Amino acid sequence: MGAIETYVDEKCEAFLEELFELLRIPSVSADPDRAGDIGAAGQWVSDKLAAIGMKSEVVVTKGHPIVYGESPKVEGAPTVLVYGHYDVQPVDPLELWISPPFEPEIREGRIFARGATDDKGQMLTHVFSAQAWLQSEGRLPVNLKYLIEGEEEVGSAALSDFVAENTEKLACDCIVVSDSAQFGPGQPAITYGLRGIACYEIVVQGPNRDLHSGSFGGSITNPAVALSRILNGLVGEGGQVQVPGFYDDVVPLTELERRQMAELPFDEKQYFRQAGVSDSWGEAGYTALERRWARPTFDINGLTSGYQGTGAKTIIPGRASAKISFRLVPNQSPETIDKAFRDLVEKLAMPGVKVEVRGMHGAPGLLVPLDSPYVVAASKALEHAFGKAPVMTREGGSIPVVATLHRQLKADALLLGWGQDDDNAHSPNERFLVEDFYRGIRASARLWEEIARI
Amino acid sequence: MGAIETYVDEKCEAFLEELFELLRIPSVSADPDRAGDIGAAGQWVSDKLAAIGMKSEVVVTKGHPIVYGESPKVEGAPTVLVYGHYDVQPVDPLELWISPPFEPEIREGRIFARGATDDKGQMLTHVFSAQAWLQSEGRLPVNLKYLIEGEEEVGSAALSDFVAENTEKLACDCIVVSDSAQFGPGQPAITYGLRGIACYEIVVQGPNRDLHSGSFGGSITNPAVALSRILNGLVGEGGQVQVPGFYDDVVPLTELERRQMAELPFDEKQYFRQAGVSDSWGEAGYTALERRWARPTFDINGLTSGYQGTGAKTIIPGRASAKISFRLVPNQSPETIDKAFRDLVEKLAMPGVKVEVRGMHGAPGLLVPLDSPYVVAASKALEHAFGKAPVMTREGGSIPVVATLHRQLKADALLLGWGQDDDNAHSPNERFLVEDFYRGIRASARLWEEIARI
Numbered sequence: 077m078g079a080i081e082t083y084v085d086e087k088c089e090a091f092l093e094e095l096f097e098l099l100r101i102p103s104v105s106a107d108p109d110r111a112g113d114i115g116a117a118g119q120w121v122s123d124k125l126a127a128i129g130m131k132s133e134v135v136v137t138k139g140h141p142i143v144y145g146e147s148p149k150v151e152g153a154p155t156v157l158v159y160g161h162y163d164v165q166p167v168d169p170l171e172l173w174i175s176p177p178f179e180p181e182i183r184e185g186r187i188f189a190r191g192a193t194d195d196k197g198q199m200l201t202h203v204f205s206a207q208a209w210l211q212s213e214g215r216l217p218v219n220l221k222y223l224i225e226g227e228e229e230v231g232s233a234a235l236s237d238f239v240a241e242n243t244e245k246l247a248c249d250c251i252v253v254s255d256s257a258q259f260g261p262g263q264p265a266i267t268y269g270l271r272g273i274a275c276y277e278i279v280v281q282g283p284n285r286d287l288h289s290g291s292f293g294g295s296i297t298n299p300a301v302a303l304s305r306i307l308n309g310l311v312g313e314g315g316q317v318q319v320p321g322f323y324d325d326v327v328p329l330t331e332l333e334r335r336q337m338a339e340l341p342f343d344e345k346q347y348f349r350q351a352g353v354s355d356s357w358g359e360a361g362y363t364a365l366e367r368r369w370a371r372p373t374f375d376i377n378g379l380t381s382g383y384q385g386t387g388a389k390t391i392i393p394g395r396a397s398a399k400i401s402f403r404l405v406p407n408q409s410p411e412t413i414d415k416a417f418r419d420l421v422e423k424l425a426m427p428g429v430k431v432e433v434r435g436m437h438g439a440p441g442l443l444v445p446l447d448s449p450y451v452v453a454a455s456k457a458l459e460h461a462f463g464k465a466p467v468m469t470r471e472g473g474s475i476p477v478v479a480t481l482h483r484q485l486k487a488d489a490l491l492l493g494w495g496q497d498d499d500n501a502h503s504p505n506e507r508f509l510v511e512d513f514y515r516g517i518r519a520s521a522r523l524w525e526e527i528a529r530i
Numbered sequence: 531m532g533a534i535e536t537y538v539d540e541k542c543e544a545f546l547e548e549l550f551e552l553l554r555i556p557s558v559s560a561d562p563d564r565a566g567d568i569g570a571a572g573q574w575v576s577d578k579l580a581a582i583g584m585k586s587e588v589v590v591t592k593g594h595p596i597v598y599g600e601s602p603k604v605e606g607a608p609t610v611l612v613y614g615h616y617d618v619q620p621v622d623p624l625e626l627w628i629s630p631p632f633e634p635e636i637r638e639g640r641i642f643a644r645g646a647t648d649d650k651g652q653m654l655t656h657v658f659s660a661q662a663w664l665q666s667e668g669r670l671p672v673n674l675k676y677l678i679e680g681e682e683e684v685g686s687a688a689l690s691d692f693v694a695e696n697t698e699k700l701a702c703d704c705i706v707v708s709d710s711a712q713f714g715p716g717q718p719a720i721t722y723g724l725r726g727i728a729c730y731e732i733v734v735q736g737p738n739r740d741l742h743s744g745s746f747g748g749s750i751t752n753p754a755v756a757l758s759r760i761l762n763g764l765v766g767e768g769g770q771v772q773v774p775g776f777y778d779d780v781v782p783l784t785e786l787e788r789r790q791m792a793e794l795p796f797d798e799k800q801y802f803r804q805a806g807v808s809d810s811w812g813e814a815g816y817t818a819l820e821r822r823w824a825r826p827t828f829d830i831n832g833l834t835s836g837y838q839g840t841g842a843k844t845i846i847p848g849r850a851s852a853k854i855s856f857r858l859v860p861n862q863s864p865e866t867i868d869k870a871f872r873d874l875v876e877k878l879a880m881p882g883v884k885v886e887v888r889g890m891h892g893a894p895g896l897l898v899p900l901d902s903p904y905v906v907a908a909s910k911a912l913e914h915a916f917g918k919a920p921v922m923t924r925e926g927g928s929i930p931v932v933a934t935l936h937r938q939l940k941a942d943a944l945l946l947g948w949g950q951d952d953d954n955a956h957s958p959n960e961r962f963l964v965e966d967f968y969r970g971i972r973a974s975a976r977l978w979e980e981i982a983r984i
Contacts, residue, residue: 106841166843172739230841257745271744275842284806285626288956290725290927291711293857294769294827295818296802297811300852301765301830308762311755313880315748348750352738352848355882357751364749373748376755377845378836383853387560387684388729388890389620390855390928391831391956398754399837401844403747426767428809436842473744474844502742502845 080521083212084204088514091204092187094124095513098162098196099180099189105140105163105230114140114226117162121203121224128207130222137234140226144245147206147220154527155219157248159481160199160255161228164191165502172504185510192508193495198254198516199224201494205520217528221248225477228255231275231437232477239477239484248487250450250527253478254516256471256493259340261509264458264519266451267491269369269470270478272404272441274413275377277434278306278421279397286382286391293392297428300381300396306431307398309424310417311374315358315367317402319416322372327407327443329370337365340467350498369470373403399436403472410438439476448488453526458492461519473501492519534975537666538658542968545658546641548578549967552616552650553634553643559594559617559684568594568680571616575657575678582661584676591688594680598699601660601674608981609673611702613935614653614709615682618645619956626958639964646962647949652708652970653678655948659974671982675702679931682709685729685891686931693931693938702941704904704981707932708970710925710947713794715963718912718973720905721945723823723924724932726858726895728867729831731888732760732875733851740836740845747846751882754835754850760885761852763878764871765828769812769821771856773870776826781861781897783824791819794921804952823924827857853890857926864892893930902942907980912946915973927955946973 084091103117104110118134118141125132125145132145140163167177167190175181180189187197202222209216223246225235239246259265282299283292310318317323329337344364348356358367367373377400382393402417404410418433425431444451446468458466471491482489494516500506538545557571558564572588572595579586579599586599594617621631621644629635634643641651656676663670677700679689693700713719736753737746764772771777783791798818802810812821821827831854836847856871858864872887879885898905900922912920925945936943948970954960 106839106843108840166837166839166841168837168839169740273744273844275844277842282807285954285957286623287805288927289827289829289831289855290727290857290925291951291955292805292822293829293855293926294812294821294825295810296805296807297809298829300833301761301828303833304758304761304830305767307755307758313759351741351746351750353736353750353882355751356749357880357882358748367748368746371748373743374755375743375747375752375844375846376758376835376850377743377843378838378847379754379757379833379850380838381830382832383620383622384832384834385560385620385622386562387620388731388853388855389560389831389956390727390729390829392829393832396830396833399842401743401747401842403744426811428807428811471744472747473742497745500739501745502843503739 079212080208081518083208084517084521091517095197095200096180099191100178102178103163103226104166105227106166114163118143118226121162124203125222129210135238137238139234142235142238143222143224145222147216150216150219153218154249154530155221156527157221157223157246157251158202159251159253159477160224161195161226162224163226163229165229169504174505182510186507187510188505188507190506192506193499194501194506195228195255197508197513198494201254201513201516202252202520204517205524208521209524216524218524221246235477236480239480243484246485248485250487251481251489252492253475253489254492254494255475256473256491257495257497257499258493259467259469261496262462263464264462264466265469265493266454266466267469267471267493268444268446269406270442270491271472271474272408272410272439272479273474273476274402274404274410274438275436277397277399277436278303279395279432279434281395281430283392283394285394289390289392296392297426298392299429300393302426302429303396303398305426306421306424307376314360317372317374319413319420321416322413325407325409326372326405329366336468368472370405372405372408376400403474404441406441406443408441410440414438437476439474440479442479442482442489444489449530450488450490450527453530454490454492454523457519457523457526460522461515533666534662535972537662538971538975545971549651549654550634553645554632556632557617557680558620559681560620568617572597572680575616578657579676583664589692591692593688596689596692597678599676601670604670604673607672608703608984609675610981611675611677611700611705612656613705613707613931614678615649615680616678617680617683619683623958628959636964640961641964642959642961644960646960647953648955648960649709651962651967652948655708655967655970656706656974658971659978662975663978670978672978675700689931690934693934697938700939702939704941705935705943706946707929707943708946708948709929710927710945711949711951711953712947713921713923715950716916717918718916718920719923719947720908720920721923721925721947722898722900723860724896724945725926725928726862726864726893726933727928727930728856728858728864728892729890731851731853731890732757733849733886733888735849735884737846737848740848743844743846750846751880752846753883754847756880756883757850757852759880760875760878761830768814771826771828773867773874775870776867779861779863780826780859783820790922822926824859826859826862830854857928858895860895860897862895864894868892891930893928894933896933896936896943898943903984904942904944904981907984908944908946908977911973911977911980914976915969
């Protein structure tokens with residue numbers, strides 16, 4: 077490993093410069109106007125894989141392209157599938173960014189750019205680690221496959237089909253994903269649980285145009301009032317989701333899990349201060365950590381209706397809409413919940429308006445067996461690179477495709493987050509510690525060795 | 531009157547061209563960027579009054595300017611105060627306008643422009659009628675005072691002060707306002723009741739930035755969820771406003787009023803079809819006409835929160851806000867309701883967010899005595915100009931200052947609407963029938979004569 081680590085040390089600045097190149101491509105998957113940039117980002121990743129000696133291809137799909145790469149065959153060695161994504165979240169509100177989102181710059185030891193941590197920076201650590209092996213040792217100790225998609229932020233629709241149609245090509249012993257956070261600065265973690273997700277838009281159509289609220293108010297249904305009624309009816313005062321049967325399939329936290337979580341050095345006050353809120357909130361009987369990692373939730377992500385300019389405009393809006401999302405936990409079925417949710421919305425709908433529920437994307441949650449040999453191998457690699465044994469955590473976010481990969485390929489998934497919780501993954505001023513980027517590369521290089529030893 | 535009517539007939543096209551001039555000025559009072567246009571529109575009105583022989587001035591206020599004009603003194607004749615406004619509603623959504631809102635054009639006998647009916651077109655009828663008297667008869671039979679403001683659409687704040695400080699200057703026997711609708715095409719009406727209004731913005735501040743709903747969902751309060759809870763709590767399923775004591779001061783409709791309203795040829799089906807909705811809605815026990823004219827209401831005018839772009843963005847928004855308005859009926863006090871409303875919002879607020887209630891504008895409602903001699907005079911003038919006796923109606927909209935004028939000047943108010951209900955007063959494609967514009971001028975000219983005879 078000595079030569080490899082020396083190589084990584086020497087190439088630090090070159091790795092950073094290459095990451096900057098990819099960060100400069102505004103590959104926002106939700107924005108149809110960015111299709112060209114999405115293509116460019118995928119091509120960049122494929123070119124990079126080819127440049128370090130991989131077989132690599134850009135696969136055209138019905139959605140955004142998928143990059144697939146394979147390392148030179150190592151007979152008898154285990155096969156690892158690295159999953160990541162080159163697409164990024166939208167940037168608005170743009171005016172809150174201190175530096176432009178697609179002009180990466182380093183301030184106070186952090187790389188600032190959209191995609192820095194989610195997921196371009198984290199994903200590339202597994203590419204640079206392979207480069208280090210190949211350039212310094214002339215070989216890799218394992219077989220690596222890369223599956224890097226461009227639709228993670230919008231539901232991975234094309235990838236699901238691709239995986240279903242290519243289970244032999246993608247066959248592997250374990251899956252490695254770095255798209256989450258450490259437990260805290262310098263405290264690595266292995267994430268053994270992910271929440272699932274179900275995203276919707278609810279559109280309430282009232283009159284065929286905005287109407288004068290004096291002439292019509294009180295005698296026709298206001299679509300924004302109707303929307304408020306639906307939204308309020310979806311969630312209880314304490315945060316309990318009101319969709320019938322929503323909690324039926326939730327696997328309760330074990331006593332061991334609750335104890336492990338309680339023992340983690342998690343400072344609730346600091347957590348709330350970081351979010352800029354004064355109070356905790358959520359389901360009674362659970363800690364903040366349990367709520368965010370292991371309990372399903374309902375959130376409103378956006379509201380749009382009527383007049384949003386300066387001052388007053390006394391209208392009944394023609395329509396009102398909300399973007400909403402449920403976070404699901406392992407064993408909850410997005411399909412079952414979809415039906416119950418739609419039925420409830422219909423029940424909550426007021427007369428005189430048309431209510432439409434538009435499904436956007438959904439994915440189940442995931443739990444990884446804690447006794448997997450790959451978890452043990454990852455534990456050793458992380459301890460080596462961070463100088464500290466990882467803690468076992470769960471993650472409140474969703475990586476929709478990981479559950480699919482796990483199911484289709486029948487392989488364990490290693491969720492190794494190199495980022496931090498306050499990296500602003502979906503917010504303005506997204507960032508990634510330079511040190512985390514380097515530690516990620518070193519941990520990844522060591523991981524290939526530990527897995528080879530299994 | 532023969533010479534006057536001939537004059538009006540001959541000048542029809544010139545009147546229309548002058549109205550177009552004023553409509554071309556985008557005097558949107560809610561938009562701070564339009565202050566220059568507001569000033570230009572006020573100056574236009576003042577210049578017009580001066581051109582036909584009035585004393586006229588543009589009064590600078592803390593808000594938008596007020597135009598005040600006086601006709602040459604007629605000893606022993608009654609004095610009529612004409613109230614109107616030269617400001618207009620915002621135009622958005624702009625993309626729904628068939629022709630640009632400030633480029634008036636005539637299609638199918640209608641003038642299309644923002645302000646065509648509300649209130650530039652209606653207000654000018656009383657200026658052109660005076661011009662007809664002065665140019666053809668060399669005199670007016672009454673003393674006319676003009677009070678034309680630029681803040682009607684945003685609450686008439688400056689005007690209230692102006693009226694309070696100038697009650698002698700504005701002293702009059704009756705007030706004439708044309709800022710409402712006929713009962714239907716060719717069926718004139720005298721409006722004896724106006725609803726009041728109270729406008730607010732509710733702002734819910736959550737985290738200090740948009741947060742990843744995976745990392746934070748379920749453990750901090752979502753401000754859009756908190757807003758939905760407040761909005762839903764303000765109004766019952768049947769449209770009953772939930773503010774404690776809201777209905778305490780409401781004067782019930784008399785049996786006579788209910789009978790008069792029931793006898794009006796009002797086609798509910800046509801009314802709903804016109805609004806593009808399938809169903810009636812509102813307080814049980816009232817007809818649609820009673821609800822819109824004589825019952826107080828709650829409406830959401832606009833909603834803003836989080837991500838409103840294409841696709842999904844899984845965030846907890848940093849803030850959520852709603853513009854709302856209550857329509858009040860005569861005898862309800864905006865001040866009493868203000869306090870009870872704020873108390874209720876506070877009670878409905880969830881923990882973990884800051885809720886701010888921003889009052890925008892408020893005004894009480896108005897009822898005019900049906901046995902006033904001025905009502906009788908107006909009735910005759912309308913029957914002469916329209917060939918049909920007016921019906922007595924109420925109006926669901928608010929003209930905040932009319933109640934103030936009535937109280938301060940102790941004069942009856944004549945609400946003579948020349949427009950139509952489907953003139954799109956606060957919507958895209960606002961319009962005014964050319965024929966209604968001309969009938970308004972003729973009715974106004976006759977009104978001065980009928981009032982002189984009292």
